[in-house]
Amino acid sequence: MIEIKGVSKSFAFKGSVIQALTPIDLVVPQGAFVSFVGPSGCGKSTLLNMIAGITAPSAGSILQQGRAVQGVNTGIGYMTQQDSLLPWRTAAQNVGLPLTIRGEKRAAIDARVAEMLQRVGLAEFADHFPSQLSGGMRKRAALAQVLSYDPDTILMDEPFGALDAQLKLVLQAQLLALWESSRKTIVFVTHDLAEAILLSDIVVVFSGRPGRIKAIKTIDIPRPRDAFQGQFTPEFKQIYVELWELLAPEISRTAGMEH
Amino acid sequence: MSVEQADALPAQVAGPSDHRLRYLVAQVALLIVVLGIWEFASGRWIDPFFISSPSAVVARLYGWTIDGTLWNAFLYTFQAMAAGFVLGSVFGFVVGFVLGRSSMLARLLDPFITAIYCMPKIALAPLLIMWFGIGLASKVAMAALIVFFLVFLNTFAGVRDVQAVHLQSVRIMGASSWQELRLVVIPSAAAWVLTGLKVSVPYALIGAVVGELISSNRGIGFLIGQASGLFDTAGVFAGLTVLAVTGIVLNSLLKRVERRALRWKTPSP
Numbered sequence: 031m032i033e034i035k036g037v038s039k040s041f042a043f044k045g046s047v048i049q050a051l052t053p054i055d056l057v058v059p060q061g062a063f064v065s066f067v068g069p070s071g072c073g074k075s076t077l078l079n080m081i082a083g084i085t086a087p088s089a090g091s092i093l094q095q096g097r098a099v100q101g102v103n104t105g106i107g108y109m110t111q112q113d114s115l116l117p118w119r120t121a122a123q124n125v126g127l128p129l130t131i132r133g134e135k136r137a138a139i140d141a142r143v144a145e146m147l148q149r150v151g152l153a154e155f156a157d158h159f160p161s162q163l164s165g166g167m168r169k170r171a172a173l174a175q176v177l178s179y180d181p182d183t184i185l186m187d188e189p190f191g192a193l194d195a196q197l198k199l200v201l202q203a204q205l206l207a208l209w210e211s212s213r214k215t216i217v218f219v220t221h222d223l224a225e226a227i228l229l230s231d232i233v234v235v236f237s238g239r240p241g242r243i244k245a246i247k248t249i250d251i252p253r254p255r256d257a258f259q260g261q262f263t264p265e266f267k268q269i270y271v272e273l274w275e276l277l278a279p280e281i282s283r284t285a286g287m288e289h
Numbered sequence: 290m291s292v293e294q295a296d297a298l299p300a301q302v303a304g305p306s307d308h309r310l311r312y313l314v315a316q317v318a319l320l321i322v323v324l325g326i327w328e329f330a331s332g333r334w335i336d337p338f339f340i341s342s343p344s345a346v347v348a349r350l351y352g353w354t355i356d357g358t359l360w361n362a363f364l365y366t367f368q369a370m371a372a373g374f375v376l377g378s379v380f381g382f383v384v385g386f387v388l389g390r391s392s393m394l395a396r397l398l399d400p401f402i403t404a405i406y407c408m409p410k411i412a413l414a415p416l417l418i419m420w421f422g423i424g425l426a427s428k429v430a431m432a433a434l435i436v437f438f439l440v441f442l443n444t445f446a447g448v449r450d451v452q453a454v455h456l457q458s459v460r461i462m463g464a465s466s467w468q469e470l471r472l473v474v475i476p477s478a479a480a481w482v483l484t485g486l487k488v489s490v491p492y493a494l495i496g497a498v499v500g501e502l503i504s505s506n507r508g509i510g511f512l513i514g515q516a517s518g519l520f521d522t523a524g525v526f527a528g529l530t531v532l533a534v535t536g537i538v539l540n541s542l543l544k545r546v547e548r549r550a551l552r553w554k555t556p557s558p
Contacts, residue, residue: 082461083461084457084461102457102460102461103461104460104461104462104463106461107461107462108457108458108461110454110457110458112454113454114454114455114457114458116455116472116473116476116477117553117554118476118477118479118480118553119476119553120553127459127462127472128462128463130472131459131462131463131464131468131472132462132463159552159553160553161553161554179462
């Protein structure tokens with residue numbers, strides 16, 4: 031469980047202070063899949079970085095499993111938007127990296143890595159370096175890496191943002207299957223509303239800058255969900271329309287500010 | 290390693306090496322043509338006093354080989370070069386690493402390092418000879434000084450080039466600062482350091498030879514200088530040939546090391 035209490039963030043920029051995030055209160059329940067959606071610059075990634083302990087909040091506090099996050103939060107797994115695989119390690123060595131860091135035995139690491147690569151369909155590519163993998167394969171390797179050491183909470187920052195639509199669907203399906211079998215707490219940042227609804231138990235809609243929570247919507251579409259067909263059900267459409275009406279003015283407001 | 294390799298048929302495997310052989314043949318042919326023109330021109334179009342001739346150079350190299358001159362001179366120069374290379378790289382790596390990790394020190398020392406870097410190192414040779422004498426030590430110092438800067442700058446850039454996202458991701462996985470260095474900083478900088486080492490080798494040779502040219506009584510540089518003083522063009526070309534061959538051999542060795550160490554940089558085609 032993650033408790034976000036009165037957390038805000040402001041940056042100093044060219045002599046003035048920019049409020050990125052107004053004070054936010056939010057609870058991410060244990061074992062829930064929670065998505066943050068909002069226009070770019072709404073502070074959703076900043077909030078994720080604060081949960082990860084990479085960025086310090088300007089005010090307020092974040093508790094994970096009841097303990098305050100101070101400094102880098104090693105109790106979570108983080109799948110970043112950027113490629114974070116180490117380019118000089120093979121896919122297998124990357125997947126095993128968190129286990130190596132934890133000082134686990136070589137044999138245990140090898141077994142776990144083989145299992146994880148199998149689960150994300152990369153078994154044949156174990157000895158490939160990231161530069162020899164496609165974008166989708168790198169994302170799958172990153173997913174295997176984050177799952178390999180079994181953190182109870184996983185943060186994902188637009189993990190599938192840069193992928194084409196078909197590949198995105200495939201990976202969403204894999205993530206759904208993996209999550210539905212493990213039920214970890216996941217905080218998932220995306221600007222893709224359909225993706226958020228498809229995957230999540232709870233969708234948190236952010237307003238444009240300065241970011242605040244505009245709505246928290248519980249998605250009660252039954253599981254297991256179908257990544258490929260799920261978007262065509264009436265209940266999905268109904269939720270999509272409802273949330274889109276909240277999100278659309280924020281996006282056009284943000285787009286207007288940028289021009 | 291790559292998909293291509295897995296799919297490759299035996300017939301296709303012959304492809305690249307076939308190409309290599311063809312280029313090698315063409316290269317040898319080119320060399321023979323150039324040497325042939327040189328040999329022909331010498332004494333016909335141009336006074337051999339200025340350009341000597343391949344046959345005279347080979348004769349000189351043969352003479353030097355027989356009487357041991359070549360081996361002694363080569364050994365001397367090679368020693369200076371190797372010692373200078375090792376010394377310069379070790380210091381360059383350590384200083385580059387420390388400054389790369391400490392922005393404060395880097396900022397403090399930046400103007401001084403730039404000043405010394407911009408100075409033609411060869412201009413320091415007279416000073417080094419005053420300090421270290423005309424023996425091996427001054428040549429080692431010359432080579433080391435040049436190598437130091439190349440390795441230092443590359444190491445520094447390499448350590449600075451470490452991606453924040455890589456550091457962050459291993460920190461979140463719980464890495465200690467030692468693990469951070471070992472798993473991220475050092476391997477990430479390694480590509481730069483290797484490049485620095487690779488470009489340093491010919492410069493170490495330059496340093497050693499320049500030192501010998503300015504003041505010495507041994508080494509390939511000395512042989513060249515001496516031959517030039519005696520207007521012995523064949524001797525000068527013989528010395529240069531030895532340097533060229535040494536350079537080529539060292540370079541191809543280093544290329545092999547680099548290719549092995551930086552396998553991860555080559556994307557599959």
